Amino acid sequence: MDVVYSVIPAGVLSQIFVGLSRTTILFIVASGLTLILGVLRIPNVAHGSLYMIGAFTAFSVAKLSGGGSTGFWTAVAIAPLAVAAISFIAERGMFQFLYEREHLMLLLLTFAFSLVFGDLVKLVWGSEYKSVPVPPVFQGFIPLFGGLPFPLYNLFLLVAGPVVAILLWLLTNRTKMGKIARAAAVDREMVGAVGINVSRVFATVFVIGCYLAGLGGVLVAPTVSVTLGMDHNLIIEAFLIVIIGGLGNIWGALLGALIFGLTQSLGILIWPKFGIIFPYLAVVVVLLFRPTGLLKSTW
Amino acid sequence: MKKTVSVILFVAFFIGLFTAGPLAYAQNTIKVGIVDTYTGPATTFTMDVLDGFKLAVNDINAKGGVLGKKIEYMTRDEKFKPDIGLAMAKELVLKENVDLLMGTINSATTLAISDFVKKEKLPFFVTFAKSEKIIGEKGHPYIFNMNESTAMAGKAAAIALAKKPYVKYWIAGDDYEYGHAIADSLWNHLKKIKPQVQKVGESWWKVGEADFTPYITQILAAKPDFIIAATGGAGMVNFQKAAKATGLSQKIPFYQHTAIELSVLKPQEQNAPEGVFGTANYFFYYPDTPSNRAFVDEFKKAYNREPRVGALSGYMTARFIAEGYKKAGKIDKEALIKALEGMSLNSPVGPMAIRGCDHQLELPMYFGTTTKNPKYNFLVAGDIQVIQAKDYMPTCDEVIKSRK
Numbered sequence: 001m002d003v004v005y006s007v008i009p010a011g012v013l014s015q016i017f018v019g020l021s022r023t024t025i026l027f028i029v030a031s032g033l034t035l036i037l038g039v040l041r042i043p044n045v046a047h048g049s050l051y052m053i054g055a056f057t058a059f060s061v062a063k064l065s066g067g068g069s070t071g072f073w074t075a076v077a078i079a080p081l082a083v084a085a086i087s088f089i090a091e092r093g094m095f096q097f098l099y100e101r102e103h104l105m106l107l108l109l110t111f112a113f114s115l116v117f118g119d120l121v122k123l124v125w126g127s128e129y130k131s132v133p134v135p136p137v138f139q140g141f142i143p144l145f146g147g148l149p150f151p152l153y154n155l156f157l158l159v160a161g162p163v164v165a166i167l168l169w170l171l172t173n174r175t176k177m178g179k180i181a182r183a184a185a186v187d188r189e190m191v192g193a194v195g196i197n198v199s200r201v202f203a204t205v206f207v208i209g210c211y212l213a214g215l216g217g218v219l220v221a222p223t224v225s226v227t228l229g230m231d232h233n234l235i236i237e238a239f240l241i242v243i244i245g246g247l248g249n250i251w252g253a254l255l256g257a258l259i260f261g262l263t264q265s266l267g268i269l270i271w272p273k274f275g276i277i278f279p280y281l282a283v284v285v286v287l288l289f290r291p292t293g294l295l296k297s298t299w
Numbered sequence: 300m301k302k303t304v305s306v307i308l309f310v311a312f313f314i315g316l317f318t319a320g321p322l323a324y325a326q327n328t329i330k331v332g333i334v335d336t337y338t339g340p341a342t343t344f345t346m347d348v349l350d351g352f353k354l355a356v357n358d359i360n361a362k363g364g365v366l367g368k369k370i371e372y373m374t375r376d377e378k379f380k381p382d383i384g385l386a387m388a389k390e391l392v393l394k395e396n397v398d399l400l401m402g403t404i405n406s407a408t409t410l411a412i413s414d415f416v417k418k419e420k421l422p423f424f425v426t427f428a429k430s431e432k433i434i435g436e437k438g439h440p441y442i443f444n445m446n447e448s449t450a451m452a453g454k455a456a457a458i459a460l461a462k463k464p465y466v467k468y469w470i471a472g473d474d475y476e477y478g479h480a481i482a483d484s485l486w487n488h489l490k491k492i493k494p495q496v497q498k499v500g501e502s503w504w505k506v507g508e509a510d511f512t513p514y515i516t517q518i519l520a521a522k523p524d525f526i527i528a529a530t531g532g533a534g535m536v537n538f539q540k541a542a543k544a545t546g547l548s549q550k551i552p553f554y555q556h557t558a559i560e561l562s563v564l565k566p567q568e569q570n571a572p573e574g575v576f577g578t579a580n581y582f583f584y585y586p587d588t589p590s591n592r593a594f595v596d597e598f599k600k601a602y603n604r605e606p607r608v609g610a611l612s613g614y615m616t617a618r619f620i621a622e623g624y625k626k627a628g629k630i631d632k633e634a635l636i637k638a639l640e641g642m643s644l645n646s647p648v649g650p651m652a653i654r655g656c657d658h659q660l661e662l663p664m665y666f667g668t669t670t671k672n673p674k675y676n677f678l679v680a681g682d683i684q685v686i687q688a689k690d691y692m693p694t695c696d697e698v699i700k701s702r703k
Contacts, residue, residue, distance in 0.1 A: 011520045018513045025509070118338065127342030128604075129536055131566035134544060141546045148516055151544035223544070224509050225536030225566060229340035233507035265513035272502035272517055276474060 010146025012269060017145070019265030020258075021154035024161030025220045027257035029234060030241040031168060031250050032212030038248020038298040039185045039205045042095065043103060045110040047213050048235030049117035054083045054217025055226045056121055059130045072135035076218050083214025084207045091206045096199055114231065122228055132221035153222055160219060164212075168250055171208070181205050185248055185298040237279075244286040246293030255294055259286070328371040329364075329630060331620065332391030334384050334412065335402040335426070337376040340533050343562055344609045345404050348426045349374065350602050351613030352401070359617065365624045370617070373397070377408055384408030385415060392419055398630065399424065401616055406430035406476065416441045422632055424616045427609055429477060431484075434657050435693070435701040440636060443619075443658040445612045447580055449477060452556045452664070453484025455691035456578050459666040459684060460485075460554065461492040465525035467499050469518050472529025474503040481556050482529035499523045508534065511541035519547060526553035535563045539572055548572030559667050559680035561607045571678045575669040578686075580662045581608040584675075585683055586648060594647035615646055615660065619653065656695035661688035 008016075033047045057079040062071035090113065098106060134153050144150040172178035180201050184191045192198045216234075224230070241260050245252025260279045267278025286294060333352070335345045352372070360369045373395060377384030384403055391397045392415075400416060401424040403409050409428035416423040417439045424443045425433055431450035433442060447455075470486060472478035489496055500521050502514050518526060526547075530538045535555055542548040549572075557563060558577025583595045583605040594614070598606040606614075620635075622644055627634035643652035652661050663685050670681025693701075 011516070014516050015513055018510075018516055022510045022513070122338070122342065127346050129340075129343055129533060129562065129566040131536060131540070131568070131570070133568070133570045134540075139544075141544060148519060149546045150516075151512060151541075153544055154512055220509060223512075223537075223540060225533045225540070227340045227533040228338070228342060229507070229533070230509075232339075233509065268502060268513050268517050272500060272514070275502060275514065276505040276508075 010148060012266070014145040014148040014150065015265045015269050016262065017150065017158065018154060019262040020161075021157040022265065023257045023261030024157040024164075025216050026237060026241060026260055027161055027254050028164050028212050028219065029216035030238045030245070030253040030257055031164075032209035032216070033238050034242045034245065034248055034250060034253040035212070036206055036209035037242060038250075039181050040095075040099065040202050041103065041106075042099075042110065042206075043107045043239075044209070045107060045235060046090075046113035046117060047110075047210070047238065048231035048233075049114040049121075050083050050087060050210050050213035051217040051220075051234055052121060052226075052228075052231040053086065053117060054079050054214030055132070055221040055224075055230065056125050056130065056217075057082045057214070058218040058221045059125075059132050059226050062132050067133065069135040069137050072132070072222070075132070075221075076215075079218045080211045080214035083217070084211040087210030088203070088207050091203050095206065096203065099202065114235075118228060118231065127228065130226040132226060134222040138222075157219065164215070165254060172250065177201065177204060240280075240283050244283050244293055246295035246297040248298030249293070249295045252293055252295035252297075328369050329620070329624065330395065330397040330399075331370060331372040332388070332395060332397035332400045333372055333374045333402050334377050334387050334391065334400065334408070335374065336379045336404050337374065338378050341379060341404045344427055344607075347607050347609030348404075348613035351598070351606060351610030352426075352617045353613075354598060354601055354610075355614045355617030355621075359621045365621045366628070366630065368630065370621065377403060377405065379405050379408075381405065381407040381411045385411040388412040388415055392416075392421060397421075398632070399620060399635075401426055403428055406433065409433055410437055413437055413439070413442055420632060422636060424620070426612045426616060429480070431480065431693075434659050435698055438657060438698065438702050440658070443639065443653065443660070445616050445619075445660045446608075447662060447664065449480035449556075450484045450693065451691050452578055453481050453486075454488045454693075455664040455666065455686045456485050456554055456556065456576075457488035457492060458686055458690060459578075460525075460576070461489055463525070465552070466496055467522075467524045468496055469500050469502075469521060469523035469526045470498060470529070471502045471504075471514065471518065471526060473506045473508075473531055473534045475506050475531075477531045478503070478506075478529040481531075482527055485527055485529075485554075506532075506534065508537065511538055512545055515541055515545045515547050519545070519550065523551060526551055528553050528555045530555055531557075536566060539563065539567065539575060540570075542575070543570065543572040548575060552576060557608070559665075559669055561605060561677075564669060564679065565605075565677045568677050569671070571669055573669055573671060573678065576666070577669070577680070578664055578666050579608060579680065580664060581606075581611040581648065582665065582680060582683075583607070584679060585665065588648070590645065590649075591647045611647065611662075612660075615644070615651060618644055618646075619660075654692070654695070657698040659692060659698075661692065663687060664691055 036044050058075040061075040061078050065071045065074040138153040138156050141149040141151045241256035245256030259282050263278040263282040268275035356370045375387035399422050404427040406428040426445050429449045431448040434444045470482050472482050554576040558575045560579040564571050623635045623639040626638040640655040665683050667680035667683040669678045672679045
């Protein structure tokens with residue numbers, strides 16, 4: 001390891017890996033957002049609310065199933081499904097009738113949804129902070145990179161991120177549904193013309209995208225306090241990631257999340273007092289030189 | 300058919316006009332308008348203020364009210380937006396004819412309303428906003444501050460921390476006014492009391508930051524003796540969780556204002572880090588006196604949860620309003636202000652006065668560390684040290700000087 005440290009100092013290496021683990025959550029949420037944006041052309045502002053609902057549901061499920069590791073894994077299994085179910089109802093009950101409307105109209109509608117969801121969460125869970133404990137398996141930290149502590153849960157996130165990315169790649173490139181969805185993203189009328197039920201494809205993509213929002217919410221829950229308003233913080237970052245990656249491009253979301261997570265954690269190292277500005281600087285730089293995003297946009 | 304409907308509507312409209320009219324004019328109550336944030340993360344604090352206030356008002360009204368009048372209140376949700384908050388305060392004063400205003404958790408809203416009540420000459424009780432400008436720079440005779448300010452919290456912490464052996468400090472926090480104000484006040488007072496302290500670095504993250512790990516690894520590498528973590532709201536819990544996950548809490552001690560408060564510790568149950576330093580103005584378990592126990596029981600019976608710091612602030616606001624009018628002997632704004640200046644009442648945690656010179660409520664401040672206690676399934680404050688209001692509040696001279 002000493003050879004490595006002579007090239008990259010341990011502190012920097014540690015910071016890179018912490019940044020990568022943070023990327024995981026950003027990627028999972030942003031990929032869902034970009035999927036819906038690419039295929040359905042809906043700028044889903046309520047995506048952040050679904051992430052928040054995912055976290056709150058995770059809190060309840062983990063508590064009801066006895067807490068601890070079982071509670072956490074049950075929450076990982078159930079909470080995103082609950083979010084997917086909510087989004088299914090919203091899609092069938094509302095969005096499917098509005099696909100032909102203007103983007104602005106859809107934007108306003110999803111914004112309305114985010115307000116409604118926010119109040120619903122307050123009604124159901126109340127206004128107190130909630131906390132999902134880190135499952136016992138991932139509690140604590142290991143000394144990594146020159147003895148700097150690395151939380152075990154972040155290590156778990158480092159594994160979870162690539163797993164989700166691979167599953168998404170398989171889904172979009174290796175399944176018929178995925179291929180149809182990609183085709184619909186490019187030309188939805190043509191897909192309909194060859195006899196494919198576009199409405200059903202849209203519903204499926206919408207539900208998968210929202211499932212990812214819920215999954216992000218569950219995975220972030222053990223590291224933060226679950227509160228009202230956590231949706232607003234995330235949705236802006238998620239949109240920025242989607243924009244710098246290229247609208248509708250899942251790999252763009254991955255790239256955007258990487259840029260966001262890494263510039264932040266390395267920025268802190270360079271100038272801790274102003275660490276927050278680095279990801280936004282990166283966004284500005286990307287948009288100056290590639291206004292349509294780094295990768296090909298489906299729009 | 301259509302005609303009948305319109306006739307019915309027409310009649311209903313006029314009935315509405317006539318019944319609503321007299322109600323609006325017969326002011327047989329004392330009207331308190333409450334502007335506060337009832338959506339979003341701030342709700343966790345504002346509901347306590349409101350419930351504490353309601354508890355006292357219900358009790359006062361049940362005993363016949365004040366000078367034969369009942370206290371009536373109406374709430375408005377300002378959604379954490381100063382412009383909305385100001386519009387609502389205006390609506391309450393000009394349309395609803397409220398006698399008094401109270402709220403808010405948002406310092407910017409509070410300052411905007413403060414400006415308005417100064418012109419309207421209407422008393423305004425500030426229940427949760429922490430900016431020192433409210434009483435200081437922008438202070439005026441119609442403002443009453445019923446909670447501590449960032450300057451006071453920082454000074455109280457500095458008094459307690461100066462006695463500890465730490466020398467090399469790292470300052471970190473939420474990058475907004477509250478975070479910087481707490482950190483600045485603490486640091487400036489600490490330097491004054493203990494000149495040998497030195498600052499080894501600073502880091503500031505955005506409000507609502509989800510992951511503190513990158514910041515913490517950076518702080519660990521710098522090896523300070525102590526960290527001032529100027530976090531607020533949900534950032535309190537987030538930072539404690541990250542401090543535990545990274546092992547920071549076992550390596551470097553740190554301080555957060557309200558770290559030892561119920562709103563931060565209860566959600567984490569047994570998982571909160573131990574030994575975190577904090578300050579707070581109220582605990583339901585300390586001081587363990589009959590009056591505090593009675594208040595806690597009453598609050599628990601009504602709302603099925605323990606009262607937190609905001610509950611005391613809301614409760615005492617109602618008590619002071621009632622006693623103030625009683626002492627004044629009439630429902631008159633100027634007379635109320637006169638009566639309240641220097642008035643001392645028994646609170647659940649002992650006697651509490653409103654200082655005459657600047658209308659600041661003299662609350663005790665508790666300094667302590669997070670500790671496990673077999674009596675509760677969450678961590679509580681241990682090793683509690685009481686810092687008296689006269690020690691941590693700015694002096695009257697300082698406040699009057701800052702107003703010029």
